[in-house]
Amino acid sequence: MWAAHVTTTAARALPDEYTLDHLDHLESEAIHIFREVAGEFERPVILFSGGKDSVVMVHLALKAFAPAPLPFALLHVDTGHNFPEVLTYRDETVERLGVRLVVAHVQDYIDDGRLRERPDGTRNPLQTVPLLDGIEANKFDAVFGGGRRDEEKARAKERVFSLRDSFGAWDPRRQRPELWDLYNGKHAPGEHVRVFPLSNWTELDVWRYIEREGIELPDLYYAHEREVFARDGMWLSAGEWGGPKPTEEVQTRQVRYRTVGDMSCTGAVDSEATDVAGVILELAASRLTERGATRADDRMSGAAMEDRKKQGYF
Template sequence: MRLAYERDSAVTDASSTPAGALAAEARLHRLEAEAIFILRELAHYARPALMFSGGKDSAVLLHVAMKAFAPAKPPFALLHIDTGHNFPEVITFRDKRAVETGLPLVVRSVEDSIRRGSVRVAGESASRNGAQAVTLLEAQNELAFDVMIGGARRDEEKARAKERVFSHRDAFGAWQPRAQRPELWSLYNRHIAQGEHMRVFPLSNWTEADVWAYIAREEIELPSLYYAHEREVVRRDGLLMPVTALTPRREEEASESVVVRFRTVGDITCTCPVESDADDAWSVLLETLSASVSERGATRMDDRVNAAAMERRKLEGYF
């Protein structure tokens, strides 16, 4: 803990005083207390699932969930919607955390939806982020989950900034942004009708920097690709594309080995790393705070397509 304060002090001028460092601690404490409160609200439901991809936000969410119900276990299943386009480190990490926490892990794959014909994809290497929504709703239906808990944050994207902590989904799994229920104080409305479900976002009020500060403070383990490592990439449209079996080098392109880290981890075909030598959570936090360019749109090709790309995916049941 002592170390955390010292590293806090290095982050900004404002925190060069003990009061500044304490304020940082107070901020994380407040966000954690709120997330624990929201997670405990979910004991109300019969069949909750925590959406666990192995990404940093879901790793934080799982960490807080373990605290919220300690010494008991959270009454949650872990649900992963597997696009089949994963980084292997992330899948290894996912399985490891499921074993460590002792929570049941349910994996449903986009591949199966494709086989059933409920999802059609343009080609093997097309992004499957959108298709995830279909598989997610199929899993919700099959396993009768009445609440699905996600690590999404309001600071990620404009449509997300509008979402409630308790986000009601109708029988089609659709979000109705124009008719969201009012959400007053923290007196959450948990009620749903038969066939409907709730999406709940305990980290709604966290920012990316809060997530990194919390990962550092709590020493939360993450898949190694969040930290600096050497990777073969090509430069395409101003982004670094990792060279993988699904995203091969084009003939006219030259690949190079660059020290990079990933800021987000999703479908391998549309997730790009950034150049960085940040090799621990504090260094990532420092970089995050000093960034002047780049955002979700700069590392995620799927949001670049259209200003309303996220909203449209959410309308169809995406988280």
Template sequence: MRSRRVREAGADVLRRQGLDRHAAAGGEGVLPRQGAFPGAAGRHRLRLPRGLGHARPLGRRLGVRLHVASVEQAIKDGIVVDDGRTPRNRLQIGTLLNAIEEEGYTAAFGGGRRDEEKARAKERVYSHRDEFGQWDPKNQRPELWSLYNGRIHEGEHMRVFPLSNWTELDVWDYIRREAIDIPSIYYAHQRRVFERGGMLFTESEFNPLRDGETVTERTVRFRTVGDLTLTGCLESDADDLDKIIEEVAASRITERGATRGDDKFSEAAMEDRKKEGYF
């Protein structure tokens, strides 16, 4: 992954606001030398506010060119269509694929892990995407003995997941060891929330209350960050790394399974999105 061939081929560090992306982009042991890759960040206005603001400082520290792909701008430009019902996470698909095509990226590094969700569990470290940006889980390349095949045709690209075999606990251990700065939203804090579908959601103008729902202030933290209308938090008093690591070590359900509503639409919700070109 650090080879000159990969760097010269137009590889890009694909960075959203997720914890794994902070680990992949922020540590010394995962990515190559300073300035080896550009960086891309996906953004939309329904992001949780305290999860924003880390991409630009990190880009400056790593010496990379930051390319922000905005869902709102993609809607204005007619690249994706907002029908008022489609979650922002799905609108990110067209936004991402357009950015990859415009910039000519042939590889995009992400922070996905196999223990997060069953669709990611069967995805390769080098995940091939066809000329339409789509993933075919039935046509993946073997990766015996950690040997990776990065050959692609014109218009195709790779998604590369160097943290595939890590766990959530591995990520937190690495963050502590490397002293990586992460958004405060991952630590316990006071927040006005309401319960829906067994999860706690943030009070927001984008989250209108339904009958019977009430807002209370609780001490919570986020294990994963995404569209605030679909991303829940959990009650926690883990306000430092040691407490978070202790909490994660005792958990028996992944962060996506516990707090991501977009993965609960169907048994194959994540796989369906990934087939279309999702992160």
């Protein structure tokens, strides 16, 4: 009883600089995961698209190994329909950090017949084969992804270390327990592990961390005037992917993007949030996940994401 009292009293006496808030805990967990992977695997890589989650991942990885340079390469699957602003941001970041960027181009697979263009013009589902080929060709054995459990029900099933078989497929029944933050990276030759340092983060956590750390993002994450058209309840950007149809009216609206991906399936939302603080206020009042509100590819079926993950999607 006395020992418990002493422990409690000592804990209360700790100065503020020795206590961790919610973001500190999330940051500490993610940094621990990056260091675990660096110790367990030979050739890890970070999936980096220039989107906010991958940007936060790179920021955390830099913190994990500072003052040393980033010890991982970056990998991006370019659909050919990515937002130009995001590609510019990606390339500027790679140049600033002096890291190796591996780009797998979906267009190359369409050109040589390995993949076929979809009738709806959406290329997001076509990313799986170039991704798996890029992992195999470069012998990456651990692949960091920015997936979060709050995004979508299939991603909520993921462990932090997610084993993929020799075909890159995900089997929920092979998920390993992760008690006490102990991660099992064991894998057979030809297999690899997907790693999700942001699993326990929410979209709001990500934005609060961006605010706290002063992280710069592509401008399309903030409200700006853009030519868009309505389709399936979303505002889509016109582009070479095939939109809009003759019956779809193009309008100039003030919008922002909650997530970025293939232009053909990533919708914008009406917004007045021109800075990080404004985005946080909007999110605090929202009841829709970013993928549920703005990603058409997740609406194909109730199990769309899970089906793609079983085939090797991130």
